[in-house]
Amino acid sequence: MKFFYSAAVLVAIVLTLAGCKSTPAKMVVGTWKIGEMDPGIEIPAEQLAKFEEMMKSVKESSTMEVKEDGTFIETMITNKLMESSGTWSLSEDGLTFVRTEDETQITDSLQVVELSDNKFVVAAEDRGRRMVITYIK
Numbered sequence: 001m002k003f004f005y006s007a008a009v010l011v012a013i014v015l016t017l018a019g020c021k022s023t024p025a026k027m028v029v030g031t032w033k034i035g036e037m038d039p040g041i042e043i044p045a046e047q048l049a050k051f052e053e054m055m056k057s058v059k060e061s062s063t064m065e066v067k068e069d070g071t072f073i074e075t076m077i078t079n080k081l082m083e084s085s086g087t088w089s090l091s092e093d094g095l096t097f098v099r100t101e102d103e104t105q106i107t108d109s110l111q112v113v114e115l116s117d118n119k120f121v122v123a124a125e126d127r128g129r130r131m132v133i134t135y136i137k
């Protein structure tokens with residue numbers, strides 16, 4: 001009887017832990033900050049200091065809150081406060097993050113390069129360059 005009870009408890013624990021596994025859509029929910037950004041172009045030496053200063057400001061001030069209800073709010077300060085909001089979705093395979101801004105109705109489809117509970121890396125192709133943004137919690 002003791003063996004049966006121990007086995008039943010073990011099965012219950014395994015089933016509980018299996019049910020807690022995060023799906024990609026659940027992992028993307030939360031408040032993210034920009035950790036790194038690769039613009040996909042070489043910055044000219046004479047503009048590098050200004051670019052690094054701007055990136056420092058962006059990293060310190062930016063947040064993207066991805067909500068479970070399918071909405072997001074993104075805030076960034078460069079020279080001025082920039083705020084956008086809209087809707088988001090994640091493809092079933094977790095490889096494409098799509099967001100549409102409310103005000104402009106512009107839709108971005110971003111390739112998900114990496115997604116974990118604390119790291120979200122996306123890439124976008126534009127005019128022959130590949131920009132990569134690493135978000136961290």
